[in-house]
Amino acid sequence: MAPKDELLSECLRQQKPDESEEVEEQTAWRDKFLHGVYHRQIEKVADIKTYQWLENAGLTDSTEALIIAAQEQALSKRAREARVYHSRSDPRCRLCKDASETVQHIVAGCTMQAGSAYMERHNQVPGIVYRNICTQYRLKVPKSQWDTPPKVDENNRAEILWDFSFQTDKQLLANLPDIVVVDKYQERAVVVDVAIPANSNISKKEHEKVEKYQWLKEQLGQMWKVKVDVVPVVVGALGAVTPKLGEWLWQIPGTTSEASVQKCAVLETAKILCRILKLRGLW
Ligand SMILES: [Zn+2]
Incomplete structure (x- = not known):
């Protein structure tokens, strides 16, 4: 009603903080010793899209609240109980x-979670990419996110390899990417590898993944006589993404949105937080 009602319009005008106050508020949040930690950690490596999952991922309020609480260090962990509240001696x-x-x-x-909970979280993200590639080439799409795809599947347009171990006589070289897809018409292959690292490591991890698969890129190029691209898909455990993620996803056949992989990562992280911190009521 405000635009039509003079009294309400005046009230709103007087209540609205001027711009300098808004800037002050933002600065105060970022500078907070504890609640601003996440922002400071990702400031130099992440893109503004880091927060887009809040708008378009369709997560429940309680999941969003839990992830934001985690970003702002507002969850009760043993380190905090020991060092801040002194209610526990062992952090x-x-x-x-x-x-x-x-x-x-x-x-x-x-x-203790590297081989189990983190692995389960990690596998969900290439699962999304895999299903989108299958849809693009009309390959058989796994029925649910819990179905493990076959190691190899192909038709006349494409061949797709899932979690496939390439033979190498040099043991230290990376030979086990999450997905390799070959477009037979375009004579192009894409090696996809996913990581969900600590949020401050996203940029470094992207770089590492590209470097790590250079040997495999050369081998596949020689073996299949195709152009090979290595594509890292990296999302921070609390949703942080680099400005390059969109470009990387665009290089993979099929349509995989940034928001969909972010949603998957934060949802799985929320499950981990709930389980370990015993926050079942929130879930
Ligand atoms: Zn631990």
Whole structure:
């Protein structure tokens, strides 16, 4: 009603903070010692799209709240209970007992979860990419996200390899990407490898993935006589993405949106947080 009602319009005008106050508020949030940690960590490596999952991923309010609380270090972890509230003497992680139990440790640094919870989270993201590639080439799409795709599938247009180990006599070289797809008409292959690292590591991880698969790129190029591209798909455990993610996804056949892989990563991280911090009521 405000635009039509003089009294309400005047009230709104007087209540609206002027621009300098808004800037001050933002600065205050970023500079907060604890709540601004995430922002400071990703400031130099992440894109503004890092926060787009809040608008278009369609997650429930409680999941969004949980991830934002994790970003702002507002969850009760043992490190905080020990060092801030002094309600506990041991700040170490309840699972591995190796490091302080911080949000960063729980979502991306705990050795006890590397082979299980992190692996499960990791596998969901290439699963999305795989299904989109299959749709593009009319290959058989796995019925659900829990179905493990076949190691090899092909038709007259494309061949797709899932979690396929390429033979190498040099043991240290990377030979196990998440997906390799060959477009038979375009004579082009794409090697896709996914990572969900700590948020501050996203840029470094993208670079690492490209470097790591250079040997495989050369081998496949010689073997199949096609042009080969290596494409990293990296999303931080709390949703951070680099400005390059869109370009990388665009190089993969099929249509995979940035928001869809972000949604998948944060949803799986929310499950990890709920389970470890025993936040079942929130879920
Ligand atoms: Zn741990």
